[in-house]
Amino acid sequence: MKRWTLLAFCCLLVIFTMAGCEKKAKETAGKNEHVEKKKPERKQQPFQNVYPLTEIATNHKTDARPIGVMINNHWKARPQSGLHKADIVYEVLAEGGITRFLAIFQSEMPEIVGPVRSARDYFVDLSQGYHSIYVFHGWSPKAKEMLTGGTIDSLNGLKYDGSLFKRVSFRQAPHNSYITYKNIIKGAKQEGFALTDKIKPLPFLKKEEIKGDKAVSVLVTYNRNEKVNYTYHKARNAYVRSSEGEPTIDRETKTPIEANNVFIVEARHHVIDKKGRIGIDLVSGGNALLVQNGVARKIKWQNDRGRIIPVGTGFIPGKTWINIVPADPGLEKIVTIQ
CATH class of the missing domain: 3.50.90.10 (YerB-like)
Structure with a gap:
């Protein structure tokens, strides 16, 4: 009788042990399944391009042709619109001891730029250092000679006053001529100017x-x-x-x-x-x-x-x-x- 009792006890022990192992195996499998389903961490992909005039990395195209805009710096023209988006800004004296800006836009463009002012020959030269589409309103005699020669792509407010260039009501002439980025592109297309270019980078340091x-x-x-x-x-x-x-x-x-x-x-x-x-x-x-x-x-x-x-x-x-x-x-x- 004792022998049968001992045998029955052993059988029960085996059954409980197997059940425990099966449960543990399921739990382990569940954990493994959870680990396998966990999404791997994504490594940050390196940027594909670098803007040539700022050396800022980007995944956008970097071949947009530069646009050079003459911007008024008379005290009546301040604060100006769009300067914060320019990659490069030249500040140079014009007549009367007042400085004027040439803003070069390439990596980004503001919605509106201005007040737009008249061209001077040295600003034309600086703009052409980037093969820019040159945007201005009026000109000096020497600048006029350069810009009517047919070799420089430009948009003149004298030609497009009231169409591409708009006069704002909150300022008086000659401090009230503005142009939007959309109108610059519209005018460039009308004139048949190229909108992309291979741009030589500026020299940069670490x-x-x-x-x-x-x-x-x-x-x-x-x-x-x-x-x-x-x-x-x-x-x-x-x-x-x-x-x-x-x-x-x-x-x-x-x-x-x-x-x-x-x-x-x-x-x-x-x-x-x-x-x-x-x-x-x-x-x-x-x-x-x-x-x-x-x-x-x-x-x-x-x-x-x-x-x-x-x-x-x-x-x-x-x-x-x-x-x-x-x-x-x-x-x-x-x-x-x-």
Whole structure:
């Protein structure tokens, strides 16, 4: 009898053990199944392209043809529209001691740009350094001669006033001519201009390669009425611009205007006519100050097929403002660094 009891006990023990193993196997299988169903982490794919004038990485196409727009900088024209989207902005004196902007757009375009102002020959040359579609409203005699020669793709507000170019009601002429990006493209298509191009990149450096004197604030004095200040913001590694103590902002979005590179170059200026128009030597090169990454370096500049670039060095990725100042009195008396 005891033998049969022992046998029955052993059988029950085997059954319970097998059941426990089966349950454990199912639990393990369930866990494994859960692990197998878990989605693998996606690795961030490298960007396919780099914008040639900012070296900002992107997956978008980067062959959009540059567009150069003349932008008014009279105090009655401030704040302007669209400057925050420009890859490069040249600030250069025109007659009357007032500076004017040439904004080069390539990686992005604002909805509206302006106020659009008249052309000068040296701005035409600078625009052609990027093979830009040149957008302006009016011209000097020398600029007119260049732009009517049939070799430069351009849109003139004198021809398209009221159609592609619109006059706004909140400003008076000549500070009230504006154009939209859509109308620039519309006009370019009407004129048969190419909208894509193979663009030569600017020279760029890595951030860690830059050394120089500390430059938290840089003041550029064109004259007693034209003073531009750039203040460094370390978190954004950019210089925020102000003019005559007022922040430079975008009129529509209120976006502060800032630059990752501030390139100040001196060039010979001379008056060429009774109206005070000036000629500027943008060919010979000369002294320059390159401000970036919180430091300033004294270097030289050169003209590389129409582009004003630093000699023996380069820019850091981002937006660039180029201030061209008179060689007399020169950088030492025009620029203040703190």
